[in-house]
Amino acid sequence: MQIAEFTPAHASAEELEQWREVLNAMTEADMPGEPRWHGDRMRDYLSITMPNERRLAYVARDDAGRIVGHANLLVYGGEFADTGIFEIFVEPGHRGSGVGRGLLRAVARRASREGLRAIGVEVIATTPAVGFYDRLGFGRAVVENRHLLRLADVDWETVTDSAGRLAAGYRLEYFTGGLPDHLMERYAATKVHLKAEPAYNVGTWRGSADARRLRDSLATLSARGLRPHLVVAIAEGKEAVVGLTELVVAAQRPTRGDQYDTVVAPEHRSYGLGMAMKARMLCELREAEPQLVDVQTWTSLDGDAMAHVDAELGFRNDVQWFEYEADVAELVRRLG
Ligand SMILES: CC(C)(COP(=O)(O)OP(=O)(O)OC[C@H]1O[C@@H](n2cnc3c(N)ncnc32)[C@H](O)[C@@H]1OP(=O)(O)O)[C@@H](O)C(=O)NCCC(=O)NCCS
Known part of the structure; x- marks a missing residue:
């Protein structure tokens, strides 16, 4: 088994296909419903990032040179430059023989060379990755509930009605x-309110709280093949952005929508904007992404202002997601 650095931008079509096959074999074995x-x-x-970020990749190849496992480490810039997020996937037939450990060693050493203090990884609670990261000394930094909404189960009449129930003085706009x-400046200013939400892990929120970062972030999503859908609540008269919700559909997994940030500015809460925005989003998706099968979102265990809206729309909590973290220096010492 050989572990080497990998550059997706210059990889052959065959190598990218092998990368994808590992992902699908892992999905089949560990989370067949995904x-x-x-x-x-x-x-x-795999290759495009925000201007101040870098994604570093490694592959494990078998004796025939075929990719049987891979890892990638996203290194942030700016205020988060001391942390990184990584992923490791090993083809099920090649597990249990040190491939995962070897890939993690490559990631940890690189993180150390990059000067990172800590690295984190997201893991679905029901997969073998939990035992792996527990064994290798990672700690559980965050636990979240994943919620899934199957579009076939949506009560469209109720949702369409909710999308149109707006208090006087507000309107919704949809963009894709x-x-x-x-709207960039005003949208980013509203997004900053997320920083104060306990559910967004104060201090580690990496969202786009200024217009430049927001512009870069939307451009990066599109360049990576991720289609953003945005619903914005506007207070008429002042034309202020007072609420927003974001959802992304990836060309690489086009039947799944990822519902990310939803926020209403504090002084405009309790007017039903959260429900109306999320309901409007579903109505728009029905037209814009007809292939979509389901939408996922996450809430913190301590409760989340949006949890009751999600439940009303038909989202069902199915599994926990763990964010594991390790100190880089300690990890390098442990893995050698
Ligand atoms: C987690 C994963 C990477 C482990 O890969 P692997 O090649 O089987 O791991 P290794 O053989 O290198 O195992 C390293 C150590 O972890 C232990 N380990 C691996 N999987 C384990 C499990 N499910 N439970 C307990 N221990 C486990 C091994 O016993 C070994 O211990 P040792 O070195 O002290 O003997 C692999 O199962 C995988 O790809 N899972 C899916 C990936 C995934 O869900 N990723 C989500 C976030 S990126």
Whole structure:
């Protein structure tokens, strides 16, 4: 078994296909209910990052040179430059023989060379990755509930009705692919309110709290093959952005939507904007992404302002997600 650095931007189509096959074999074995990976835009997905970030990749090859495992480490810039997020996947037939440990060693050593203090990884509670990271000394930093909404189960009449129930003085606007320039500044200013939400792990929130970062983030999503859908609540008169919700559909997993940030500015809460925005999003998706099968979202265990809205729309909590973290120096010492 050989572990080597890998550059998706210059990889052959065959190597990218092997990368994808590992993901699908892992999905089949560990989480068969989750969607499979398509080959569309895989190179873009793996190689493009925000301007101040880098994604470093490693592969494990068998004796015939075939990729049987891979890892990637996302190194942030700016205020989060001391931490990184990584993923490791090993083809089920090659597990239990040190491939995962070897890939993690490569990631840890690289993180150390990059000057990172800590690295983190997201793990689904029901998969073997939990035992692996427990064994290798990682600690559970965050636990979240994943919620899934199957679009076939949506009561469209109720949702359409909810999307239209708006208090006087507000309107909703829907955008896909990006945001018009005149809204960037106001949208980013509203997003900053997420920083104060306990559910967003104060201090580690890595969202786009200024217009430049927001512009970069939307451009990066599109360049990676991830289609952003945005619903914005506007207070009429002042034309202020007072609420927003974001959902992304990846070309690489087009049947699954990821519902990310939803926030209403504090002084505009209790007017039903959260429900109306999320309901409107579902109605728009029905038109814009007809292939979509389900939407996932996450809430913290301590409760989340949106949990009751999600439940009403039909989201069901199915599994926990753990965010594991390790100190880089300690990890390098442990793995050698
Ligand atoms: C987790 C994963 C990477 C482990 O790969 P692997 O090649 O089987 O791991 P290794 O053989 O290198 O095992 C390293 C150590 O972890 C232990 N380990 C591995 N899986 C384990 C499990 N499920 N439970 C307990 N211990 C485990 C091994 O026994 C070994 O211990 P040792 O070195 O002290 O003897 C692999 O199961 C996988 O790809 N899972 C799916 C990936 C995934 O869900 N990722 C989500 C976030 S990225």
